[in-house]
Amino acid sequence: MNNIKIGWLCSYTPEEIITAAGLKPVRMLGNGLPIQDADTFLHSNLCPYVRNILDMGLQGEWNDLQGVVFVNSCDAMRRLSDAYRKYVKPGYHHLIDLPKINDDLAIDYFARSLKSFASSLEREFNVRIEDENLLESIKILNKTRRLIRELYLLRVNNDCHISSAELFHKTVHFLSEPKTDSLNYEISQFRHELERSTVKRNHSKLSADKRPNILVTGCIISQPELIELVEEAGGYVPVEDLCTSLRHFEGCVKEEGDPYSSLAERYLKRVPCARMQNIRLKLKYLLSLIHDFHIDGVIYYTIKFCDQFLYDFPLLKIELEKFNIPSLHLQGDYSLGSLGQMLTRLAAFIELLNERKPEQRL
Amino acid sequence: MMKENIWQYILSHKTTRWLMLNLYVKRYKKRLKSNSNPRNALLYEVSKLYRKYFSPGSKVAWTSVYAYPPEITYSFGLLPFDFEITSGIIAGLGLGSRVLDAATDRGYSTDTCGFHRGGIGAAMEGYLPRPLIMVSTTNFCDGKPKVYELLSSYYGREFILIDVPHKRDVSAVDYVSRQLENSILRIERATGLKFNERKFHDHISNFNKMTGYLERIDELKKHSPCPFEGDRAYRFQFPLFLLWGTGTSVKLCENLYNELKRKIDSGVSSRENIRLLWMGVFPNYKTEIFTTLRKKYHARIVCHEYCHMGIERIDEDDPFNGLARRLVNSWLLGPVENRIEHALQLVKEYGCHGVIHHSHWGCRHTMGGLGSLREAFLDRGIPFLNLDMDGMDESNYFPGQVKTRIESFMEMFQ
Numbered sequence: 001m002n003n004i005k006i007g008w009l010c011s012y013t014p015e016e017i018i019t020a021a022g023l024k025p026v027r028m029l030g031n032g033l034p035i036q037d038a039d040t041f042l043h044s045n046l047c048p049y050v051r052n053i054l055d056m057g058l059q060g061e062w063n064d065l066q067g068v069v070f071v072n073s074c075d076a077m078r079r080l081s082d083a084y085r086k087y088v089k090p091g092y093h094h095l096i097d098l099p100k101i102n103d104d105l106a107i108d109y110f111a112r113s114l115k116s117f118a119s120s121l122e123r124e125f126n127v128r129i130e131d132e133n134l135l136e137s138i139k140i141l142n143k144t145r146r147l148i149r150e151l152y153l154l155r156v157n158n159d160c161h162i163s164s165a166e167l168f169h170k171t172v173h174f175l176s177e178p179k180t181d182s183l184n185y186e187i188s189q190f191r192h193e194l195e196r197s198t199v200k201r202n203h204s205k206l207s208a209d210k211r212p213n214i215l216v217t218g219c220i221i222s223q224p225e226l227i228e229l230v231e232e233a234g235g236y237v238p239v240e241d242l243c244t245s246l247r248h249f250e251g252c253v254k255e256e257g258d259p260y261s262s263l264a265e266r267y268l269k270r271v272p273c274a275r276m277q278n279i280r281l282k283l284k285y286l287l288s289l290i291h292d293f294h295i296d297g298v299i300y301y302t303i304k305f306c307d308q309f310l311y312d313f314p315l316l317k318i319e320l321e322k323f324n325i326p327s328l329h330l331q332g333d334y335s336l337g338s339l340g341q342m343l344t345r346l347a348a349f350i351e352l353l354n355e356r357k358p359e360q361r362l
Numbered sequence: 363m364m365k366e367n368i369w370q371y372i373l374s375h376k377t378t379r380w381l382m383l384n385l386y387v388k389r390y391k392k393r394l395k396s397n398s399n400p401r402n403a404l405l406y407e408v409s410k411l412y413r414k415y416f417s418p419g420s421k422v423a424w425t426s427v428y429a430y431p432p433e434i435t436y437s438f439g440l441l442p443f444d445f446e447i448t449s450g451i452i453a454g455l456g457l458g459s460r461v462l463d464a465a466t467d468r469g470y471s472t473d474t475c476g477f478h479r480g481g482i483g484a485a486m487e488g489y490l491p492r493p494l495i496m497v498s499t500t501n502f503c504d505g506k507p508k509v510y511e512l513l514s515s516y517y518g519r520e521f522i523l524i525d526v527p528h529k530r531d532v533s534a535v536d537y538v539s540r541q542l543e544n545s546i547l548r549i550e551r552a553t554g555l556k557f558n559e560r561k562f563h564d565h566i567s568n569f570n571k572m573t574g575y576l577e578r579i580d581e582l583k584k585h586s587p588c589p590f591e592g593d594r595a596y597r598f599q600f601p602l603f604l605l606w607g608t609g610t611s612v613k614l615c616e617n618l619y620n621e622l623k624r625k626i627d628s629g630v631s632s633r634e635n636i637r638l639l640w641m642g643v644f645p646n647y648k649t650e651i652f653t654t655l656r657k658k659y660h661a662r663i664v665c666h667e668y669c670h671m672g673i674e675r676i677d678e679d680d681p682f683n684g685l686a687r688r689l690v691n692s693w694l695l696g697p698v699e700n701r702i703e704h705a706l707q708l709v710k711e712y713g714c715h716g717v718i719h720h721s722h723w724g725c726r727h728t729m730g731g732l733g734s735l736r737e738a739f740l741d742r743g744i745p746f747l748n749l750d751m752d753g754m755d756e757s758n759y760f761p762g763q764v765k766t767r768i769e770s771f772m773e774m775f776q
Contacts, residue, residue: 041733045473046726072528075504079730082698086734095697097534099525100500100507105544106525109537113527275504277511277523307474307726311508314469315515329469 004125005064007090009053009080010071011243011273012098014114014263015179016253018069019137020129021121026065027176028053029222029244032336041083047076047305048334049220054080057088067092067124069117073275074308092124100277102268111264118260134259141179142252147187148174152246154194155238156293161197164237165224171245172222212353213294217241217286218301219274219309225339226301226332233346234354238293241286242301247271250285274308282312283319290325297353298327299346303334326352369457373489376416383413400618401598407610408601415443415491421555422491424513426506428671429499430524431685433565433607434542438555442604443491445481445513446506450600450646452484453754458647461487462755475724476754477643478505485513493517495552497545499524502694503727520552526689528696539686565607566681572606575615576673582622584712587634588664589625590618592652593644599669636661636775639708641735642720642728643668643753650761651768659772665712667705698731702738709744715775716745723752747771 006018007028018025030052035044038055056062068090070081078095085093097113099106118129148171154160160167170190177183214235216227220243227237241247251270254262271285272278289295298320302309313329320327328349332338372378390406415422423440425432427447435442452461458476464483466472472479484490496519498510507523514521524541527534546557576599583590590598598618605611638655640663645651655661674691676684693704709717717739721729732748739746747767752758 043721043729043732045721045723046730075726075730078528079698079726082731082734085697095528097527097529099527101523101525105537105540109525109527109533112533274508277507277521279511279515305473305726307505307724308508310471310474311505311512313471315512317469331471 004066006092006121007062007065007068009068010073010077010098011248012071012073012267013069013096014117014267016134016137016141016259016263017114017118017121017129019140019179020134021118021125021127022133023066023121023125023127024178026178028062028065028068029172029176030334031056031061032223032334034335034337038083041087042079045305046079047074048303049222050076050080052334054083054088057084057090062088062090065090067094070095072096072098073273074306076305092121094120099268100275102276102278107261107264107268110268111258111260114260114263131259135255137179138253138255138259138262140181140184142255143184144174144179144187145249145252147184147191148246148249151187151191151194152239154191154198159198160194162194163228163231165228165231167194168227168237168240168245169224172224175244175248210354211236212296212350213238214297214299214350214353215239215241215286215289215293215295216299216301218299219303219306220244220334221301222334223336225336226330226342229339229343230299230346230350233343234350235297235346238295239289241271241289243273246289247273274312279312279315283316286316286320287323290323295325296356297349298325299349300327300329302329302331304331326356366457366460369455370460370487373457374487379489380413380416383409383416387413400614400621401594403617404598404601404614407605407614411441411604414441420491421494421553423549424493424496424498424510424519426498427603427606429501429506429526429689430497430545431542431607431688432604433562433569433676433681433685434546434549434557435497436565436607437558437562438549438553439558440494440549440553440555443493444604445485445490445509446477447600447604448490449477449480449484449754452480452489453646453756456647458754458756461489473724475503475505475722476752476758478509478724480754481509482513485516493519495519495549496521497524497549498522499526499689501526501689501692503725505724520548522548522552524689526695530690530696534690535683535686537686538689539682542682542685562681563678566676566678566684568609568612569607570675570678571612572615573673573675575612575619578619579615579622580670580673582619582626583664585626586637586713587632588637588662589622591662591664592656593663595669596640596644596666599666633660634662635659636716636772637664637712637714638662639664639705639712639714639717640666640720641705641717642725643722644720645751645753645756645759647756647759649759649764651764654765654768655772659775661772661775663718665708665714667701667708670704670708694727698734701731702735705735706738706742709739714744716747716771718771719746719748720753721748721750723750723755723758725753745771745774 005024005026009028015025035051035055037058038051081095214237253266300313317327330342372382386409390409394402394406421440422443423435425442427442427444432442461480461483464487465479470479496510496514510521522545672688674688693700
């Protein structure tokens with residue numbers, strides 16, 4: 001792997017292809033600082049994550065990237081792709097066309113989009129992406145996915161010596177780094193370390209430490225502050241369903257056949273983000289997490305103007321109520337400043353969970 | 363409030379709604395008799411369509427008529443119903459805040475598009491016809507397919523989503539064309555209705571004839587003073603989407619063309635100092651914007667970017683490919699440069715002196731490109747005004763502020 005860094009933003013970016021080209025994929029996460037220059041180019045009613053990324057680009061914070069790969073994830077991301085290309089001028093720019101559906105036609109079309117992405121990398125960086133290199137990358141990323149899932153599974157019945165926030169922070173670190181054998185080794189070592197220090201948790205009634213288990217789901221969270229806040233308010237977060245945590249790693253790519261078709265199938269059939277058409281599958285996945293991780297309540301987190309996630313919440317809330325799972329919608333602006341105001345609501349929610357009788361729980 | 367309550371009562375009860383629709387049909391028929399202009403003819407046709415939606419035994423397909431081809435929907439004998447257009451009509455009746463509140467009360471965020479939220483609210487208040495099936499596409503924004511998915515769950519009906527890529531190439535056209543063909547089988551399976559191929563070819567042929575008239579109408583609109591300006595052209599062409607592919611749409615456009623031609627031939631007398639291009643939706647409630655522009659400054663909106671949506675002839679020997687091409691070729695898809703290029707071409711062709719862009723609250727795909735749009739016009743010395751408003755929610759319209767901004771903008775032309 002050479003030292004050419006390629007930035008990526010959306011969880012639907014096939015890191016495998018960048019890795020197979022011998023380039024370093026780097027996840028671009030915002031710093032949550034107030035927007036300074038981006039509002040000149042993007043409307044202030046647009047996703048704050050997207051505006052934060054552009055702002056950082058305008059301030060030269062992405063200068064070490066030789067290119068950026070965008071995905072046609074949402075209206076805001078498409079407009080970021082335009083503005084970034086025009087005003088930040090990365091050396092290489094590519095937008096992957098991601099379908100919203102996942103039937104055979106869509107998989108076939110997406111496989112061709114991925115091939116065209118690979119060809120553009122080959123042209124731009126004068127490299128060759130052989131099928132065998134791609135298969136090798138697929139194997140490495142599949143291993144990362146399995147290891148991360150194991151990390152989360154450790155928390156099903158155990159307390160770890162580190163907090164949920166620390167574990168989330170670590171997951172974001174693993175997610176952001178280029179996927180290599182050495183990263184997988186680092187994750188394995190971390191997993192062993194955690195395994196040695198876990199303590200059995202009691203889920204028969206309230207947890208041993210009286211903290212209710214909370215699932216944090218929703219759109220992008222890059223910093224662990226929200227998780228810290230949940231813990232500060234008296235909750236325990238054994239799992240998050242976010243594009244910066246477990247959801248990103250769910251589902252492996254088939255390690256045989258045409259690699260582009262296998263990649264297309266995995267990305268279109270993985271646990272869906274709200275931008276995909278499949279709210280029923282999303283709900284099914286949430287219910288499986290609720291069951292597996294003994295969840296008492298769900299926090300649905302959105303950042304302002306993230307329409308796709310905003311539209312899903314009312315229906316998910318109704319469906320969760322059918323299973324007697326209370327939920328709370330929190331909205332932030334991707335800045336650290338917005339979190340403080342949430343503490344009171346979080347504390348009230350956790351108090352509600354604590355007051356529920358054990359038989360009221362799932 | 364009193365008026366709003368009466369409307370609420372009328373729309374949410376079957377009998378009163380039916381009586382109201384009959385009254386509207388009669389009213390527009392009478393109006394058409396006394397003044398047979400194309401606008402009255404369109405209102406009469408659309409009022410009849412809305413009455414049909416609620417007629418016993420009617421077969422309604424919820425669809426985005428500017429996206430999923432009505433030529434296909436009509437070929438099943440299905441009536442295409444568009445919740446976004448209906449949201450606009452509801453706002454025009456003064457019930458916008460009622461349906462928006464209905465959605466907000468059910469947890470739908472006020473940050474999202476009012477037309478979409480209005481559709482949810484109206485559906486849940488029982489104002490809208492029940493669908494037999496729902497079909498839409500991914501263009502142009504994220505909110506629309508999302509609302510379809512949610513409401514398909516609410517109504518318990520199948521939703522077919524056609525995925526339209528953001529690239530304009532042969533593979534994208536082929537991908538969409540195959541999805542459109544597949545949608546025929548899926549609609550047949552879900553509704554038990556048969557697709558009538560002969561009718562389909564007639565509808566395609568009608569669309570081409572209508573397009574021929576619309577192209578000629580566009581030529582007439584380039585005349586100064588413009589014979590069909592302001593919100594009138596927009597309010598004609600938007601409801602017209604509901605009738606695409608029908609013989610009625612051809613007749614309406616033919617009559618409009620003849621009327622505009624007569625108007626020009628007889629010499630349009632009104633004064634026109636400034637010609638403007640409008641981008642983004644028009645507000646669907648009463649505003650003073652157009653009368654101020656027209657009367658105070660003799661400024662005319664001679665062109666609206668949305669009036670040019672999908673006006674592309676279909677190859678009658680390969681209709682699915684042609685329909686796919688119509689979807690894929692939209693300038694609202696792909697990079698913002700596509701939209702800029704199209705707008706600059708309109709400015710040139712229509713001899714516009716300036717541009718007004720409406721950033722409709724919640725419309726990320728249009729407001730998202732604002733910076734680049736502004737820059738493109740100003741770089742070429744074309745005055746550009748952005749209005750942050752809401753096409754649906756009147757409570758987000760501040761007449762004083764908008765008036766001041768328009769006045770300052772108009773000063774640039776003095």
